[in-house]
Amino acid sequence: MLEIANLIKRYGQDEPVLKGLDLVVEDNSVVAIVGASGAGKSTMLRCINRLVEPTSGSIRLNGSELVTLRGAALRRARRKIGMVFQGFNLIDRLTVMENVLAGRLGYVSLFQAVTRRFPAEDIDRAFALMERVGIAHYANKRADELSGGERQRVGVVRALMQEPEVLLADEPTASLDPRTSEQIMMLLQSLASELSLPVLINIHNVAQAKAYTERIVGLRHGKMIFDGVPADFDKAALEAIYGGIEAPDDELTESPAGIASGEES
Amino acid sequence: MTRPVPATRTWRKPPFIANPLLRYGLLVGLVAYLVWAFGSLPFNWERIGEGLPRAGRIFGGGFPPSFERYDLLLTGFKESLQIAVLATLLGVMLSVPFAVMAARNISPLPVYLLGRAVIIVSRSFHPVIVAILFVAAVGFGPLAGVLTLTLYSIGFVGKLLAEEIEEIDWGQVEAIRAAGGGLLVTLVYAVFPQVLPRQVGLSMYQLDSNLRASAVVGIVGAGGIGGTLMNAFGRYDYAFAFAILLVIIAVILVSEGVSGWVRKRIW
Amino acid sequence: MVERDDALAARVWRRYDRRERLIRYGVLLATLMVVVWAVQDIDIFWPWVWDAPNQISSLGGRMWPPDPSRLGEILSAMLETVHIATLATMLTVLVALPVAYIAAQNTTPNRACLWLGRFILVSSRSVNTIIWALLFVAIFGPGVLAGILAIMCRSIGFIGKLMGEAIEEIDRRPVEAMQATGASKLKVIAYAVVPQVMPAFFAIVILRWDINIRESTVLGLVGAGGIGVILQGSIDTFAWPTVATILIAIITLVLIGEAITGMLRGKVL
Structure with a gap:
């Protein structure tokens, strides 16, 4: 269970990006966080694993406080928080297997990491997960040889290798074509129930959020202004979240449309 | 699956x-x-x-370094700076056509080989060797230095610029060609914009490099601070020699700062 | 159609706004002034400039035909030159990598290390190989050791600076991803930084080896070993045909170096 209480993030003396956010996510539930660009979605996610330092507030994962952790304790906590990125954030020049095993970096010793001598059970788990998402035959391919959807699967497997207690996904489909992004959303949805993980997904595409998640949280200017099931997410909620903010129309329509090509250079 | x-x-x-x-x-x-x-x-x-x-x-x-004969030092540096400025300007300008010629993705094979040959020959010889030859040909003084460093700049900038051109994003070239652009238009709109920041960076780097090189071509009589330094070393006047070295380092620091600032502004 | 053209003509488009144009003209003007000053003030006897092509071709005439009688001696000196360059490049890598690590803003442990690293790089780069050689010849006497040390001292700055820049220019996103897995700093470097800078590393070392071959050809001019010793001797005795042979040998060596460099670059990247 993930509990966020009164989370505030302010860069320098600017207007806070997050203004006292409260959110509780039960295990085994998929939550979509929607909002316009700059609403604070990405910042919120990064506050949870402390890639961004929260200004104040409390974030508790299964009862233990994350905001006060430092050094090795923080790294131990991060092991339990998997993250999937918009740009996949793979290490292009390493093989798929090395990228996947990188999810174990928080567990193995530096020597094991550098020499790639990972424990047998890690390798076993890596193969099992890669088979689950259909990329096992790419194990020794370089990560940059894969297509966008395959790369994001590597990203998902890497996060799952951490044996996470919560999975964060920051715009996981924004760099993918519509069909592939549907597949990735389906994958995240089914993994959440298989592994009974809470999954938080930042997403631009409201149609996908409604289709693949069971709860939608709407952010605007760092405040939560909607929290409910997809069925309740109507025109009024849409207007409240995106109204007056310039956003491409296609993001709001029913047919999902992401960026046409998922290939990153 | x-x-x-x-x-x-x-x-x-x-x-x-x-x-x-x-x-x-x-x-x-x-x-x-x-x-x-x-x-x-x-x-x-x-x-x-x-x-x-x-x-x-x-x-x-050598310690403490002696700045007693600062007028000698100043004259030497002024000459080094002049040599470096002129050689960089001439060299960077001349390096562009040679770099275009020596880029395999743009030039046809015969032109490529010619451009590559010019660059290789001007890079093959260390400036000091070239300087000795120019001194033998045109006599002692900064003229030999300018000629030497111009050749040196063509080789260095030309080579790196050619490699940069070979690594450009080809899509932009195709786009301009698709719009009906000829060779020159393609170069100006699709190639140069992609390599321009690099070229300005290289020019600044080359000015650094020429300043440093102008300190050594003087060792064989091609003008600049190098001659002064060589004399000081020859007379075992290490105090003056270290003073010159310190000033060289200071000048390079300043020039590196300026070049870094310019590159940051352009990128 | 006519109407549309008018509408288009009425819209004025400029590549740069007023401020940008002012800056551009300012920079241009300053450059021009420096150049004019340099041309006017430099101590060049202009008639010599116009005579230079004659003089250069006359020197070329004296060199022709090359005299191959000392070829054996020249070849063994060339080999020594290659050894100096290669050994010095290898040894440099060991020193330059830690320096690059502390001189890159995103990996340096702290400000003091950053400035120490930058100081090493700047002092190494600011002093030319020949001057380093002068110093080491004075200390260790004439010979290859002075040459190797001189090449090393200059290469540390080159490799260290470019590696530092390569480290600073890496894609931040894999770093972020590795941090998110709970990896320690060293593991993040091993996984997210090292693979990204590997191509740059090989390219830089190969480039520097290439340069070092060239640099080591002149070490002999100040007594630090290699082909330069024979070259200096031949020039001093006006044995221009021998000088020509040496120059041809140097070009050949550099071409071979270039070929090896090209091959290695193709293999590695």
Whole structure:
């Protein structure tokens, strides 16, 4: 269970990006966080694993406080928080297997990491997960040889290798074509129930959020202004979240449309 | 979606060099080379053993550096700066056509070979060797220095710029060609914008480099601070020599700061 | 159609706004002034400039035909030159990598290390190989050791600076991803930084080896070993045909170096 209480993030003396956010996510539930660009979605996610330092507030994962952790304790906590990125954030020049095993970096010793001598059970788990998402035959391919959807699967497997207690996904489909992004959303949805993980997904595409998640949280200017099931997410909620903010129309329509090509250079 | 499950779930990182024979061969070759090279080089250990006390004497004589003859130092530096500025300007301008010629993705093969040949020849010789030859041909003085460093700049900037042109995003070239652009238009709209920041960075780097090189072409009489430094070394006037070295370092620091600032502004 | 053209013509489009144009003209003007000053003030006897092509071709005439009688001696000196360059490049890598690590803003442990690293790089780069050689010849006497040390001292700055820049220019996103897995700093470097800078590393070392071959050809001019010793001797005795042979030998060596460099670059990247 993930509990966020009164989370505030302010860069320098600017207007806070997050203004006292409260959110509780039960295990085994998929939550979509929607909002316009700059609403604070990405910042919120990064506050949870402390890639961004929260200004104040409390974030508790299964009862233990994350905001006060430092050094090795923080790294131990991060092991339990998997993250999937918009740009996949793979290490292009390493093989798929090395990228996947990188999810174990928080567990193995530096020597094991550098020499790639990972424990047998890690390798076993890596193969099992890669088979689950259909990329096992790419194990020794370089990560940059894969297509966008395959790369994001590597990203998902890497996060799952951490044996996470919560999975964060920051715009996981924004760099993918519509069909592939549907597949990735389906994958995240089914993994959440298989592994009974809470999954938080930042997403631009409201149609996908409604289709693949069971709860939608709407952010605007760092405040939560909607929290409910997809069925309740109507025109009024849409207007409240995106109204007056310039956003491409296609993001709001029913047919999902992401960026046409998922290939990153 | 899934392939046959491998029987053994082990995984090793694929080796950097796939062929084991080649892999170990390279390793053995490297060790053999090191043994051979160190063995065949003539080291005069007795003389080397005297090094430490000598180093003490040289550094002892060099500190504190003496700025007594600062007018000599100033004249030398002024000349070095002039040589570097003129040579950089001439060299950077001349390097552009040669770089375009020497870029394989843009130039046809004969032109490429010609451009490459010019760059290779001007890069093959260290500026000091070129300087000796120019001094022999046109006499002592900064003219030999300017000629030397111009050639040096063409070689260095031309080579790196050509490589940069070869690595440009080809899509932009295709876009301009698709719009009906000819060779010159393609160069100006699709190639130069992509390499311009790099070229400005290279020019600044080359100015640095020429300033430093102008300090050494003087050693063989091609003008600039190098002659002053060589004289100081020759007369065992280490105090003045170290003063010159300090000023050289200071000048390079300033010029590096300026070049870094310019590159940051452009990127 | 006509109407549309008018509408288009009425819209004025400029590549740069007023401020940008002012800056551009300012920079241009300043450059021009420096150049004019340099041309007017430099101590060049202009008639010599116009005479230079004659003089250069006359020197070329004296060199022709090359005299191959001392070829054996020249070849063994060339080999020594290659050894100096290669050994010095290898040894440099060991020193330059830690320096690059502390001199890159995103990996340096602290400000003091950053400035120490930058100081090493700047002092190494600011002093030319020949001047380093002068110093080491004075300390250790004439010979290859002075040459190797001189090449090393200059290469540390080159490799260290470019490696530092390569480290600073890496894609931050894999770093972020590795941090998110709970990896320690060293593991993040091993996984997210090292693979990204590997191509740059090989390219830089190969480039520097290439340069070092060239640099080591002149070490002999100040007594630090290699082909330069014979070259200096031949020039001093006006044995221009021998000088020509040496120059041809140097070009050949550099071409071979270039070929090896090209091959290695193709293999590695």
